[in-house]
Amino acid sequence: MKLHTKMVLSFISVIVMPVVLLAVSWALMGRFLDMPDIAGMPPEYRQAFIQIGFLILLVLVVTALMLLTWLSGSIIKPLQTLQTAARAIKDGDLDFSLAVNGTDEISELCQDFEEMRIRLKDNQEEKIRFDRENKILISNISHDLKTPLTAVKGYCEGILDGVASSPEKMTKYVRTIYNKACDMENLIDELSLYSKIDTNRIPYHYSRIRVHDYFSDCASELETELDSRGIELTYSNYLEDDVEIIGDTEQLKRVVNNIISNSVKYMDKKHGIIGMRIRDDGDFIHVEIEDNGRGIASKDVPYIFDRFYRTDESRNSKMGGSGIGLSIVKKIIEDHGGRIWATSVLGTGTIMHFVLRKYEESAEV
Ligand SMILES: Nc1ncnc2c1ncn2[C@@H]1O[C@H](COP(=O)(O)OP(=O)(O)OP(=O)(O)O)[C@@H](O)[C@H]1O
Numbered sequence: 616m617k618l619h620t621k622m623v624l625s626f627i628s629v630i631v632m633p634v635v636l637l638a639v640s641w642a643l644m645g646r647f648l649d650m651p652d653i654a655g656m657p658p659e660y661r662q663a664f665i666q667i668g669f670l671i672l673l674v675l676v677v678t679a680l681m682l683l684t685w686l687s688g689s690i691i692k693p694l695q696t697l698q699t700a701a702r703a704i705k706d707g708d709l710d711f712s713l714a715v716n717g718t719d720e721i722s723e724l725c726q727d728f729e730e731m732r733i734r735l736k737d738n739q740e741e742k743i744r745f746d747r748e749n750k751i752l753i754s755n756i757s758h759d760l761k762t763p764l765t766a767v768k769g770y771c772e773g774i775l776d777g778v779a780s781s782p783e784k785m786t787k788y789v790r791t792i793y794n795k796a797c798d799m800e801n802l803i804d805e806l807s808l809y810s811k812i813d814t815n816r817i818p819y820h821y822s823r824i825r826v827h828d829y830f831s832d833c834a835s836e837l838e839t840e841l842d843s844r845g846i847e848l849t850y851s852n853y854l855e856d857d858v859e860i861i862g863d864t865e866q867l868k869r870v871v872n873n874i875i876s877n878s879v880k881y882m883d884k885k886h887g888i889i890g891m892r893i894r895d896d897g898d899f900i901h902v903e904i905e906d907n908g909r910g911i912a913s914k915d916v917p918y919i920f921d922r923f924y925r926t927d928e929s930r931n932s933k934m935g936g937s938g939i940g941l942s943i944v945k946k947i948i949e950d951h952g953g954r955i956w957a958t959s960v961l962g963t964g965t966i967m968h969f970v971l972r973k974y975e976e977s978a979e980v
C-alpha cells in the first residue's frame with residue numbers, strides 16, 4: 616500500500632472513530648443509564664445536539680485535511696523527488712540535481728543524497744580521466760619503445776648484411792644498439808616507478824642529510840656528464856654548512872636528476888648553462904635549478920607537474936618522453952612534506968624551485 620493511501624486511511628479513521636465511539640456510548644448510555652435517546656429529546660435540545668455533532672465533525676474533517684496536506688507536502692513530495700533522483704542515478708544520469716531546502720530529517724536525507732550524487736559524479740569523472748590518461752600512456756609507451764626498437768632492428772640488420780665492414784663501424788653500431796637498449800631500460804624503469812608511486816608503494820628510507828654536502832655531491836656527479844654535452848653546471852650554496860633535512864637520499868637524487876635531465880633535454884642554446892642554488896628560507900631550504908633552455912609558455916607552466924602533461928612543442932618534437940618525470944618529482948617532494956613549482960620565460964629559460972623543511976631536533980617528516 617502506498618504511503619499516501621495509508622495516510623488518507625489514517626485520517627479517515629481519525630474522523631470516523633470518534634463519531635462511532637460517540638454513537639456507541641450514546642446507545643449504551645440510553646440502554647443502561649435510562650437516558651433519553653435522540654428521538655426522545657425535546658426538539659430544541661435535539662437541534663442543538665445535531666448542530667454540535669456537525670460542528671465537531673466539520674472541525675475534525677478540516678483538521679484532518681490540513682494535517683494531510685501538510686504531511687503530504689513535507690514527506691510525500693520530497694520522497695517522490697528523492698525517488699525520481701534515485702531512478703535517474705540508477706539509469707546513469709548523475710547530473711540530476713536535487714534542490715534541497717528545509718532542515719527536517721527528510722531534507723537532511725535529500726542533502727546526504729545530493730552529496731552522494733556529487734561524489735559519484737566526481738568518481739565517474741576521475742575514472743574517465745584516468746582511462747583517458749591510461750590510453751595516452753599506452754600510446755606514448757608504444758611510441759617511445761618503438762623508436763629505439765626500430766633503430767636497434769636497423770643496426771642489427773646492418774651488421775647481419777655486412778654493412779658494418781670495419782671494426783670502427785662495428786663498434787659504432789654496437790654502441791648505438793647499447794645506447795638504445797639503455798633508453799628502453801630507462802623508460803621501463805620510469806614506468807615501473809610511476810606505477811609504484813601512483814599506488815603509494817615507493818619505499819622511502821629517511822635519514823638526516825647535510826644539505827650542502829649532499830647537493831654539492833649531486834652537482835659534482837652530474838658535472839662530467841653535462842660537460843661532455845657542452846653544458847656548464849654551476850653550484851652555489853647560501854646555507855650554513857651544518858643545516859640538515861630529513862629525506863631519502865636516493866629519491867631526492869631522482870628529483871635532481873629528473874629536473875636536470877629536462878634542462879638538458881629542452882636545451883636549445885649553444886652554450887647551455889645550468890645553475891643549482893641552495894638558499895636559506897627560514898624554516899626551509901630552497902633549491903633552485905635554473906637553465907637557459909627554451910623555456911615554457913606561461914599557459915603551460917601550471918600544468919607541467921600533471922601526469923602525462925607535455926607542452927605542444929615537446930609532443931610535436933622527436934624528443935621522447937611520456938610527461939611522467941615531473942609528476943614523479945612532485946610526488947617525491949610532497950611525500951617529503953615540501954613544495955615544488957616552476958617559473959619560466961619562453962625562449963630564455965626555466966627555474967625549478969623546491970622547498971624542504973629544515974631538520975630540527977623535534978621536527979619530524
Ligand atoms: N627545463 C625545461 N625546459 C623546457 N620545458 C620543460 C622543462 N622541464 C619540463 N618542461 C616541459 O614540461 C613537460 C613535462 O615534463 P616531464 O619531465 O614531466 O615530461 P617529459 O620530459 O616530457 O617526459 P619524461 O620526463 O616522462 O620522459 C615537458 O614535456 C616539457 O614540455
Ligand SMILES: [Mg+2]
Nearest residue numbers: 877936940941
Ligand atoms: Mg622529463
